[in-house]
Amino acid sequence: MFSYNYRWAILNRLGFSAPLEICREDTIKITSDYFHSGGKLTKSDAQKCGYFLHTLVKKDNKDALKLLINHGVDVNAKDDDAGTPLHNAVWEQNKEIVELLINHGADVNAKSKSEMNPTPLHNAVWEQNKEIVELLINHGADVNAKNDDAGTPLHAASMKDNKEIVELLINRGADINAK
Incomplete structure (x- = not known):
């Protein structure tokens, strides 16, 4: 000591x-x-x-x-792009750390200031990680959140041609008419 x-x-x-x-x-x-x-x-x-x-x-x-x-x-400390540790955990596709951060109060709807101001859900969809997409939605992530391009997670899933995530988002309330 x-x-x-x-x-x-x-x-x-x-x-x-x-x-x-x-x-x-x-x-x-x-x-x-x-x-x-x-x-x-x-x-x-x-x-x-x-x-x-x-x-x-x-x-x-x-x-x-x-x-x-x-x-x-x-747990919601911002980096230079105003991203949170949760944004980074999603980019790293580390489900265990995503869960850890959420369980300690991470904001599942925080927007970063990186390209297009995505939420963690936008990032998870873009990375095509269905498990993390589900985890975020189950903890209150807004399936209709818009980034700076007015793009929603559903738009991102459609651009990635990921039918499973498209279906998941629609089943969880994503607006198919969002513009």
């Missing part, structure tokens, strides 16, 4: 807070020890750490994701 506290004191003198260094290092053991020894995240640190959730999603690091989310890091 002494070595961890000593290290944090040095880091703080260099201008880094312990929680930010933990997030940056992606070190589950140090992170866990920090929180178990009574360490806390300030609101500012939690916001800054949110950016690292995106990296943890890409690295498929479920343990670190859970630990940071359980200690106050915003």
